[in-house]
Amino acid sequence: xxxxGISHVTKSFGSLAVLKDIxxxxxxxxxxxxxxxxxxxxxxxxxxxxxxxxxxxxTITIDGRPVDGLEPKERDIAMVFQSYALYPAMTVEQNIGxxxxxxxMPKAERVERVxxxxxxLQISHLLKRRPGQLSGGQRQRVAMGRALxxxxxxxxxxxxxxxxxxxxxxxxxxxxxxxxxxxxxxIVYVTHDQIEAMTMATRIAVMKDGVLQQFGTPENIxxxxxxxxxxxxxxSPPMNLLPATVVDGASGPRLSLKGTDVTLPLPSSxxxxxxxxxxxxLGLRPEWLSLAMEGASANPTLTLHVDVIxxxxxxxFVALRAGEREIMARLPTGTPICxxxxxxxxxDLSKAVVFDAATGVAH
Amino acid sequence: xxxxxxxxxxxxxxRPRSLNPTKMLGRIFVYGCxxxxxxxxxxxxxxxxxxxxxxxxxxxxxxxxxxxQAPTIEAWASVWSSACISIACGGLKGYFGNSFLIAVPxxxxxxxxxxxxxxxxxxxxxxxDNILFGLILFGCFIPFQIVLIPMAGLLGMLGLAGTxxxxxxxxxxxxxxxxxxxxxxxxxxxxxxxFKAARVDGAGFWAIFxxxxxxxxxxxxxxxxxWQFTGVWNDFLFGVSFAAGSNQPVTVAVxxxxxxxxxxxxxxxxxxxxxxxxxxxxxIYVAAGRYFLRGLMAGAVKG
Amino acid sequence: xxxxxxxQAALPAFVLSPSLAAIAICVYGFIAYTALLSFTGSKMxxxxxxxxxxxxxxxxxxxxxxxxxxxxxxxxxxxxxxxTCLGLYIAVLIDQKIRLEGVFRAIFLYPMALSFxxxxxxxxxxxxxxLGLEHMVRSLGWQSFTFQWLVEPDWAIYTIVIAGVWQVxxxxxxxxxxxxxxxxxxxLRAARVDGAPVHKVYTxxxxxxxxxxxxxxxxxxAHLAIKSYDLVVALTKGGPGVSTELPSTFMYSMTxxxxxxxxxxxxxxxxLTSLAAIIVPxxxxxxxxxxxx
Numbered sequence: 001x002x003x004x005g006i007s008h009v010t011k012s013f014g015s016l017a018v019l020k021d022i023x024x025x026x027x028x029x030x031x032x033x034x035x036x037x038x039x040x041x042x043x044x045x046x047x048x049x050x051x052x053x054x055x056x057x058x059t060i061t062i063d064g065r066p067v068d069g070l071e072p073k074e075r076d077i078a079m080v081f082q083s084y085a086l087y088p089a090m091t092v093e094q095n096i097g098x099x100x101x102x103x104x105m106p107k108a109e110r111v112e113r114v115x116x117x118x119x120x121l122q123i124s125h126l127l128k129r130r131p132g133q134l135s136g137g138q139r140q141r142v143a144m145g146r147a148l149x150x151x152x153x154x155x156x157x158x159x160x161x162x163x164x165x166x167x168x169x170x171x172x173x174x175x176x177x178x179x180x181x182x183x184x185x186x187i188v189y190v191t192h193d194q195i196e197a198m199t200m201a202t203r204i205a206v207m208k209d210g211v212l213q214q215f216g217t218p219e220n221i222x223x224x225x226x227x228x229x230x231x232x233x234x235x236s237p238p239m240n241l242l243p244a245t246v247v248d249g250a251s252g253p254r255l256s257l258k259g260t261d262v263t264l265p266l267p268s269s270x271x272x273x274x275x276x277x278x279x280x281x282l283g284l285r286p287e288w289l290s291l292a293m294e295g296a297s298a299n300p301t302l303t304l305h306v307d308v309i310x311x312x313x314x315x316x317f318v319a320l321r322a323g324e325r326e327i328m329a330r331l332p333t334g335t336p337i338c339x340x341x342x343x344x345x346x347x348d349l350s351k352a353v354v355f356d357a358a359t360g361v362a363h
Numbered sequence: 364x365x366x367x368x369x370x371x372x373x374x375x376x377x378r379p380r381s382l383n384p385t386k387m388l389g390r391i392f393v394y395g396c397x398x399x400x401x402x403x404x405x406x407x408x409x410x411x412x413x414x415x416x417x418x419x420x421x422x423x424x425x426x427x428x429x430x431x432q433a434p435t436i437e438a439w440a441s442v443w444s445s446a447c448i449s450i451a452c453g454g455l456k457g458y459f460g461n462s463f464l465i466a467v468p469x470x471x472x473x474x475x476x477x478x479x480x481x482x483x484x485x486x487x488x489x490x491x492d493n494i495l496f497g498l499i500l501f502g503c504f505i506p507f508q509i510v511l512i513p514m515a516g517l518l519g520m521l522g523l524a525g526t527x528x529x530x531x532x533x534x535x536x537x538x539x540x541x542x543x544x545x546x547x548x549x550x551x552x553x554x555x556x557x558f559k560a561a562r563v564d565g566a567g568f569w570a571i572f573x574x575x576x577x578x579x580x581x582x583x584x585x586x587x588x589x590w591q592f593t594g595v596w597n598d599f600l601f602g603v604s605f606a607a608g609s610n611q612p613v614t615v616a617v618x619x620x621x622x623x624x625x626x627x628x629x630x631x632x633x634x635x636x637x638x639x640x641x642x643x644x645x646x647i648y649v650a651a652g653r654y655f656l657r658g659l660m661a662g663a664v665k666g
Numbered sequence: 667x668x669x670x671x672x673x674q675a676a677l678p679a680f681v682l683s684p685s686l687a688a689i690a691i692c693v694y695g696f697i698a699y700t701a702l703l704s705f706t707g708s709k710m711x712x713x714x715x716x717x718x719x720x721x722x723x724x725x726x727x728x729x730x731x732x733x734x735x736x737x738x739x740x741x742x743x744x745x746x747x748x749x750t751c752l753g754l755y756i757a758v759l760i761d762q763k764i765r766l767e768g769v770f771r772a773i774f775l776y777p778m779a780l781s782f783x784x785x786x787x788x789x790x791x792x793x794x795x796x797l798g799l800e801h802m803v804r805s806l807g808w809q810s811f812t813f814q815w816l817v818e819p820d821w822a823i824y825t826i827v828i829a830g831v832w833q834v835x836x837x838x839x840x841x842x843x844x845x846x847x848x849x850x851x852x853x854l855r856a857a858r859v860d861g862a863p864v865h866k867v868y869t870x871x872x873x874x875x876x877x878x879x880x881x882x883x884x885x886x887x888a889h890l891a892i893k894s895y896d897l898v899v900a901l902t903k904g905g906p907g908v909s910t911e912l913p914s915t916f917m918y919s920m921t922x923x924x925x926x927x928x929x930x931x932x933x934x935x936x937x938l939t940s941l942a943a944i945i946v947p948x949x950x951x952x953x954x955x956x957x958x959x
Binding site: 368380389390393394396397400404405406407408410411414422423426427428476479480482483485486487493495496497498499500501502504505506507508509510511512513514515517536537539543545554565567568569593596597598599600603604614615617618621622626630633634636637640645647648652655656659660662 | 684699772776789798823886896899903921935949
Binding site for chain 2: 050088089099
């Protein structure tokens with residue numbers, strides 16, 4: 001188990017930069033998720049950590065030791081691949097034991113280690129089979145076994161669940177998290193699925209176009225997104241962004257929502273001093289809207305047109321309309337509401353985020 | 364995976380089990396054409412077998428396709444062990460052995476080299492790799508007349524002129540172009556993640572090749588072996604150009620037997636000789652036809 | 667880098683180098699050598715006294731070479747056209763969801779396993795004027811039937827076409843069959859729903875979709891035709907006279923029996939150039955597609 005440091009890592013192909021000055025460091029035992037849309041460089045970064053690709057500049061350290069230029073096998077890492085990459089001609093047992101065999105571990109010890117891992121993953125009954133005879137979930141377990149058996153300093157996962165069906169994906173998600181808790185291993189996990197990122201990570205690094213957008217805990221990323229991209233990429237339905245202008249009010253600056261005559265107090269989260277007249281975006285998570293009760297709340301309200309109602313079971317997603325703009329709200333199931341109505345909604349501004357309209361950066 | 368998958372096309376066209384008279388006629392036409400064509404394609408082989416089992420008297424009294432009344436293997440025995448070819452009268456058996464001595468090592472060496480070359484080409488990207496591969500591919504298709512003169516000189520310089528090792532060398536050199544293409548085109552279909560996983564697991568160049576790649580490559584190994592063996596066995600041009608006297612392969616010997624014999628033509632012996640020269644490749648074709656076909660298709664550059 | 671790492675890094679190049687060296691010398695070096703030789707006055711032995719294009723002039727002044735080129739045109743043209751049409755026809759027949767498909771395929775393809783020498787010897791027997799086809803048809807009752815192509819200078823080249831087509835058609839069939847099986851069945855179902863009769867479906871939809879297969883078949887056939895040597899030697903020995911001479915047989919006899927190395931080299935260079943004109947664009951397009959995929 002070890003910490004991981006990524007400092008000033010860049011990667012370019014000729015003039016095309018695919019990773020720009022990435023800085024991330026995690027402690028021993030952390031679960032780091034690299035998340036972002038396809039092409040954001042997250043898999044390239046993982047390959048660089050693994051030593052499968054070389055970076056152009058910067059330094060990677062594992063357990064405090066720089067590993068730049070070392071072969072994958074010299075870095076004391078293990079990796080689980082998206083397609084599992086099991087060796088087709090080998091049995092499950094040989095697959096799991098292959099790395100130990102390559103490091104010339106004596107057979108008896110190898111068999112014991114493979115057996116232990118197989119027990120842990122509940123695949124002992126599959127040891128004599130070949131990958132072709134396994135189901136998707138079983139292959140996934142074998143791929144994990146192949147990584148676990150090496151007891152490496154860091155585990156690397158490259159979208160390991162994306163080839164599973166929805167139900168199995170949720171199961172394996174829990175299982176990987178359980179393994180992490182049990183082994184206390186350091187993990188770097190790549191995914192494009194923000195729910196996976198939120199549910200599994202102790203730290204999330206959100207990436208886009210080779211640039212690290214934000215690095216923090218899941219709560220931090222969700223509640224305090226650093227910019228508009230993070231705000232809309234993480235969370236489903238995404239955060240509502242309402243254009244507004246800063247105006248002067250009696251007790252300090254207020255936000256005037258564009259296209260309405262409503263003004264709102266500046267959320268407490270905003271520490272910067274906003275000049276009157278500047279354009280901003282008010283970021284509201286769908287669950288920060290609720291049906292306004294008569295005189296029940298001190299929260300400001302907004303009257304909106306109810307457009308579409310999408311029940312999901314525990315919640316209802318409600319598409320609301322304010323002029324041209326669509327706003328999503330997430331209400332508890334059973335909320336009395338019908339399409340076509342005009343209703344007043346209370347806004348919980350305690351967590352609301354304000355972004356600069358021009359740069360998209362949070363104030 | 365076979366080169367020719369089952370008919371999905373006809374299934375899409377045919378309605379299930381509704382044979383009205385027009386359709387019946389259509390089926391009869393299809394089968395009729397096929398049977399006639401198949402008979403035409405089979406007739407030469409049938410005639411060859413039957414003629415080889417006849418005496419010359421019976422050949423004169425019968426026809427191409429008449430069944431031998433008194434089958435005899437005399438012609439076979441004669442061409443195998445005593446017929447005169449050029450100046451020697453020891454039959455084909457020595458030349459038949461030569462062909463094995465040429466084809467087996469030439470096949471093994473060129474397939475081995477091709478597998479390694481294909482492995483390098485499919486896993487390493489380097490500057491100009493595609494151009495280099497294209498240049499190798501072109502080597503598959505050159506008319507060998509263009510290399511006959513200098514190759515004769517080179518074999519002479521190496522002291523291999525007229526010998527079996529010399530012919531093996533020639534076949535290896537020009538066979539490697541094909542085997543490299545076969546293996547490269549097969550290996551590029553192996554997912555890149557397998558190679559990455561192997562590197563992470565600590566496997567080096569040879570471990571990846573022998574432990575991971577080769578065990579899943581037997582189909583293409585079969586295809587390459589069959590392709591090379593058939594090609595070398597059936598070769599005539601290199602054999603006639605570079606092998607001398609008793610070192611000649613069976614194809615050259617058969618041609619000499621058939622086309623330089625004096626006196627009346629012994630067609631039964633000609634046919635027996637042709638059968639002997641054809642048997643090994645026919646056996647391969649019957650035993651491993653699908654690999655033979657795959658080789659042909661892969662030889663059309665794409666697998 | 668440590669020594670072992672350096673060895674690891676150099677391994678691929680090390681593995682590739684023997685084959686690359688062999689191909690560099692024995693393909694490209696030899697091509698250059700032969701091309702160079704064609705500009706010299708070499709007779710029995712190679713000597714490098716350059717005579718410009720003299721050997722090419724002598725080549726095209728040689729009536730034997732002209733015959734060879736004309737024969738190549740007849741043989742190559744017929745071989746390509748007949749084998750393509752027949753192969754496509756058989757492929758379409760076999761694609762009609764017939765019984766014993768495997769048996770039929772095997773029957774059409776087996777000649778491809780034989781050597782050209784064997785094919786030549788067989789057809790020499792089948793077409794021989796004394797006891798062959800003519801004899802058989804006459805004994806069936808058609809007494810006036812004559813078939814003497816093998817010994818008639820104007821017709822002998824067609825016997826080579828017959829034997830060549832017999833050998834290669836199965837392969838062409840296999841190419842087309844694979845192409846037919848690759849046609850999207852959705853399109854065919856749609857055509858049926860639209861009420862198109864079967865033969866229209868073939869002529870209007872399926873065969874146009876097989877264009878790449880036509881190209882492949884053409885390249886393979888043309889390449890086999892230009893390289894044909896053994897078949898002619900075994901079937902007609904280039905005769906009667908020189909009536910079935912092909913560039914390949916011409917080159918061989920000039921080089922190895924007539925001691926005209928320069929002319930032989932010139933003819934080989936012409937062969938290579940014409941083949942390259944077909945093969946190079948084909949390989950180029952195939953490899954480019956490969957990269958795009």
